[in-house]
Amino acid sequence: MNSPQDSSVVGSAPKVSWREALSQNAGAYVGLILPLIIIALLTIWPTVTGKDITRESIFTIMLSIALASSLNILLGYTGYVSFGHVVFFGLGGYVGFYLMAVQGWSLWPAMAMGGLAAGLLAFLLGKAILRLRGGYFALATIGVNEAMRAFINNFEPFGGPVGMTLNFQVYRDYGGAAQALRMTFYILAAITFIVILVSYFVRMSKFGLGLLAIREDEDAAEVMGVVAPSAKTWAYVLSAIFPGILGVLFFFKNGSIEPVPAFRLNFSIEMIVMVMLGGQGTVLGPILGGIGYQSLRGYLLTSPLFKNIQLAVAGVLLLVIVLFVPAGVVGWLRNRFPVLRRILQ
Amino acid sequence: MILQLEGVSKNFGGLRALSDVTFDLPEGQILGLIGPNGAGKTTLFNCISGVYTPTEGRVIFRGQEVTGHKPYDMAKAGMARTHQIVRPLNELTVRENVIVGSCFGREGNGLTAAGRIADEVLKFVGLDGRRDQLAGSLNVGQKKRLEMARALAARPYLLLLDEVLAGLNPSEIGHMVEIVRNIRDQGVTIIMIEHVMKAVMSVSDRLVVLDYGRQIAEGTPQVVANDPQVIEAYLGDPDLALRLMRDQARSQEST
Amino acid sequence: MDFLFTSILDGLMLGFVYGLAAMGLTLIWGVMNVINLSHGPIISLGMFGVYLLFTFLGMNPYIALIFVALFGLLLGIVIYFVAVNRVIDAPHLSTLLATFAVAMIITGLGTAVFTASPRNVDYSLGSVTIGNATIPVTRIVAAVLSVLITAGLYLYLHRTRSGRYIRAVANNRSAAELMGVPSVRILALSFGIGTMLAALAGGLISTLFPFTILAGGTYELKSFVIGVLGGLGNPIGALFGGLILGVLEGIIPTFMPATWVPVLEFGLFVLILLVRPQGLFGAKKS
Numbered sequence: 001m002n003s004p005q006d007s008s009v010v011g012s013a014p015k016v017s018w019r020e021a022l023s024q025n026a027g028a029y030v031g032l033i034l035p036l037i038i039i040a041l042l043t044i045w046p047t048v049t050g051k052d053i054t055r056e057s058i059f060t061i062m063l064s065i066a067l068a069s070s071l072n073i074l075l076g077y078t079g080y081v082s083f084g085h086v087v088f089f090g091l092g093g094y095v096g097f098y099l100m101a102v103q104g105w106s107l108w109p110a111m112a113m114g115g116l117a118a119g120l121l122a123f124l125l126g127k128a129i130l131r132l133r134g135g136y137f138a139l140a141t142i143g144v145n146e147a148m149r150a151f152i153n154n155f156e157p158f159g160g161p162v163g164m165t166l167n168f169q170v171y172r173d174y175g176g177a178a179q180a181l182r183m184t185f186y187i188l189a190a191i192t193f194i195v196i197l198v199s200y201f202v203r204m205s206k207f208g209l210g211l212l213a214i215r216e217d218e219d220a221a222e223v224m225g226v227v228a229p230s231a232k233t234w235a236y237v238l239s240a241i242f243p244g245i246l247g248v249l250f251f252f253k254n255g256s257i258e259p260v261p262a263f264r265l266n267f268s269i270e271m272i273v274m275v276m277l278g279g280q281g282t283v284l285g286p287i288l289g290g291i292g293y294q295s296l297r298g299y300l301l302t303s304p305l306f307k308n309i310q311l312a313v314a315g316v317l318l319l320v321i322v323l324f325v326p327a328g329v330v331g332w333l334r335n336r337f338p339v340l341r342r343i344l345q
Numbered sequence: 346m347i348l349q350l351e352g353v354s355k356n357f358g359g360l361r362a363l364s365d366v367t368f369d370l371p372e373g374q375i376l377g378l379i380g381p382n383g384a385g386k387t388t389l390f391n392c393i394s395g396v397y398t399p400t401e402g403r404v405i406f407r408g409q410e411v412t413g414h415k416p417y418d419m420a421k422a423g424m425a426r427t428h429q430i431v432r433p434l435n436e437l438t439v440r441e442n443v444i445v446g447s448c449f450g451r452e453g454n455g456l457t458a459a460g461r462i463a464d465e466v467l468k469f470v471g472l473d474g475r476r477d478q479l480a481g482s483l484n485v486g487q488k489k490r491l492e493m494a495r496a497l498a499a500r501p502y503l504l505l506l507d508e509v510l511a512g513l514n515p516s517e518i519g520h521m522v523e524i525v526r527n528i529r530d531q532g533v534t535i536i537m538i539e540h541v542m543k544a545v546m547s548v549s550d551r552l553v554v555l556d557y558g559r560q561i562a563e564g565t566p567q568v569v570a571n572d573p574q575v576i577e578a579y580l581g582d583p584d585l586a587l588r589l590m591r592d593q594a595r596s597q598e599s600t
Numbered sequence: 601m602d603f604l605f606t607s608i609l610d611g612l613m614l615g616f617v618y619g620l621a622a623m624g625l626t627l628i629w630g631v632m633n634v635i636n637l638s639h640g641p642i643i644s645l646g647m648f649g650v651y652l653l654f655t656f657l658g659m660n661p662y663i664a665l666i667f668v669a670l671f672g673l674l675l676g677i678v679i680y681f682v683a684v685n686r687v688i689d690a691p692h693l694s695t696l697l698a699t700f701a702v703a704m705i706i707t708g709l710g711t712a713v714f715t716a717s718p719r720n721v722d723y724s725l726g727s728v729t730i731g732n733a734t735i736p737v738t739r740i741v742a743a744v745l746s747v748l749i750t751a752g753l754y755l756y757l758h759r760t761r762s763g764r765y766i767r768a769v770a771n772n773r774s775a776a777e778l779m780g781v782p783s784v785r786i787l788a789l790s791f792g793i794g795t796m797l798a799a800l801a802g803g804l805i806s807t808l809f810p811f812t813i814l815a816g817g818t819y820e821l822k823s824f825v826i827g828v829l830g831g832l833g834n835p836i837g838a839l840f841g842g843l844i845l846g847v848l849e850g851i852i853p854t855f856m857p858a859t860w861v862p863v864l865e866f867g868l869f870v871l872i873l874l875v876r877p878q879g880l881f882g883a884k885k886s
């Protein structure tokens with residue numbers, strides 16, 4: 001018989017001319033423009049205004065963006081709802097903090113180890129709980145986070161229920177507390193930048209296409225040859241590493257760590273809300289979501305009218321989004337203005 | 346032999362959906378798989394393509410035992426299938442759907458090569474006008490063709506088609522049958538589940554008939570159509586029996 | 601030994617109430633595949649309902665439960681139509697977030713009105729002594745009422761027309777629709793009954809322990825564990841799940857520090873999800 005390869009219909013892939021390849025590739029980067037501009041603006045904004053307070057609020061926004069974008073790799077691309085994603089932030093933070101506070105490590109290797117610990121946990125967990133679908137997976141991630149918090153609460157090397165604090169002297173190695181504070185901001189900016197690049201290249205890659213296929217219909221994806229178990233696990237690991245690193249940075253800046261703030265379930269849910277608000281499954285979505293959510297929260301918390309009921313107001317807004325704009329801002333724009341699709345990735 | 350089934354059986358709890366299905370499929374043929382509703386045809390596809398693990402029996406694909414392998418292993422080994430109930434990746438475009446087939450199928454192409462293949466395959470099944478549309482927005486006939494395109498883009502050795510003609514109008518059926526012949530002519534072996542008797546009779550080299558999970562007949566369309574057991578099986582479904590016999594008579598008239 | 605006996609007895613009593621708290625969650629899951637994240641705040645509302653009626657109107661807490669139940673039923677139906685109905689067939693994330701939004705609204709308003717300071721229902725029926733164990737009578741009443749309510753739910757689901765409809769919808773919604781079951785109304789009713797059970801549980805708990813507007817959260821997490829133990833979607837299984845959890849909470853502290861209880865609870869929870877997602881008691885549907 002003649003082998004299927006040399007048939008005309010399903011014939012071998014024609015060569016791609018270099019010109020076409022170039023234009024295609026150039027087109028492929030269009031979607032990066034907006035995300036990178038936004039991150040760049042956020043990074044230089046505190047220098048422009050010259051106020052420390054601006055830097056602090058942008059630190060919160062940027063942290064949100066980085067966390068939401070990481071989560072989006074699992075939630076938005078792969079379609080698995082990790083309700084307890086904060087476990088990676090908390091565990092990474094704890095491991096890194098322990099290394100700095102007790103073992104005297106410096107920030108960089110501690111961050112690396114925090115990321116590693118989170119990634120490892122995701123890898124091990126992924127093998128087990130990613131078998132669960134839909135609501136069962138979401139529940140399991142809640143269980144994992146609660147179990148971890150309860151465990152750390154009992155784990156004496158990490159300080160048990162009181163947690164750990166950094167000796168103030170530590171900041172001296174970084175040129176004093178003020179200098180260290182400024183430094184954490186720029187480190188955060190760099191990490192956010194990397195997260196966005198990773199998110200983008202995953203989205204545009206074959207691996208990412210496999211994830212999207214899993215999101216749409218996991219069984220059909222497997223029939224088409226997507227090796228779902230390993231693809232999901234790697235997506236989970238990727239989405240866990242950055243929260244792990246960021247946890248170390250955050251608690252370093254914070255100066256202390258305790259079980260309750262490190263594993264706060266609501267923090268996970270906030271990440272999800274940001275992803276939803278901006279548009280799940282897009283690169284730009286979590287960025288806009290992070291900015292939008294934190295600005296709104298800041299406004300509600302300080303507004304005399306809403307201050308007392310800010311949680312309820314946020315709830316109403318969330319409900320409106322879920323019910324009426326489930327695709328988020330970016331998704332809505334993409335559907336509304338198909339011309340903009342290339343830019344709004 | 347590209348595919349050998351040896352005593353494949355499948356139980357769902359107390360229900361024996363397949364019992365002892367055994368046949369060989371030579372390369373380059375079209376095998377029609379027919380039988381009344383609920384006979385176990387789709388279940389057999391699921392057992393072959395790794396969606397289910399057979400309760401008993403062996404599946405041998407291209408000389409290798411693949412019983413109980415995962416669906417993605419089968420895809421990589423060169424098997425592709427369509428679904429009776431279409432399963433488009435709704436929020437991806439038509440083209441992206443087909444690219445998935447090519448990227449993760451037997452050849453494991455990169456995105457660029459897969460894009461080219463997708464464009465060709467889409468033209469072949471007549472969906473090129475809709476390539477940038479979301480798959481979820483297609484009508485059923487188009488979704489059937491999309492199923493076909495995804496499977497083809499994987500460049501399989503063996504293609505499993507589950508009722509690709511169901512729900513199509515006569516002219517679409519004619520078009521689809523042409524497509525199937527065309528694929529076979531390019532050397533792809535095909536197993537085709539079909540209720541549209543005329544089409545399956547005319548296109549198949551051989552037929553296997555299932556009834557209540559048992560394989561009640563096997564042979565050329567002529568032989569099978571005259572098999573009293575087959576007629577009887579379809580008599581449980583009088584409509585089909587009638588149609589079967591009418592189609593049969595007509596094809597005899599024309600020869 | 602005596603100590604162990606007391607702990608187990610204590611745990612059992614509490615377990616019935618836990619079971620009741622989880623029942624609403626698991627009913628809603630079973631009927632419509634929705635994880636109701638507003639479950640905890642509704643438990644809190646049940647607590648405050650009894651508290652307010654008792655403290656300001658001087659109503660007997662057990663009479664107050666009747667009003668709390670009615671309120672829970674109506675609230676659930678409202679929540680269903682406002683937040684859930686529109687996304688009932690959307691991916692899981694939508695219903696999770698919609699019910700979470702409801703939780704935010706309830707908690708936000710609740711905190712604004714009641715603040716987060718602790719309250720308690722100052723009501724006692726004395727205590728009885730069994731062997732060496734002394735048990736407050738309110739606990740016994742709470743346990744008995746939980747069992748009665750569960751029995752009522754069972755009878756309702758099996759003996760009444762709307763109860764049968766609920767089970768039919770839980771089994772297979774589209775088939776039930778084909779048979780003429782008004783599915784939207786049944787879904788709303790189920791959601792209402794689910795929240796009614798949560799509010800009742802909250803009301804009973806308020807007679808046992810002090811609480812705040814945020815206290816429901818703890819019971820929500822416990823309900824997840826219990827739901828998984830008893831089989832999500834199996835409301836009667838929840839009672840057994842509650843008993844298991846109650847007994848575990850009773851005996852674990854006798855041989856290790858009490859702070860390890862949640863570690864074991866949630867570890868067990870994840871483990872059961874992995875190996876027996878249909879729960880310890882088999883049946884997936886009620």
Ligand SMILES: Nc1ncnc2c1ncn2[C@@H]1O[C@H](COP(=O)(O)OP(=O)(O)OP(=O)(O)O)[C@@H](O)[C@H]1O
Pocket residue numbers: 357360362380381382383384385386387388389429
């Ligand atoms: N996952 C399953 N669990 C339980 N029973 C199943 C399952 N899949 C199929 N069955 C049963 O197995 C039998 C064979 O079903 P199958 O879908 O293979 O039939 P079919 O020949 O493809 O029918 P049709 O022509 O209607 O597509 C039926 O009785 C069906 O109800």
Ligand SMILES: [Mg+2]
Pocket residue numbers: 386387388429
């Ligand atoms: Mg079938």
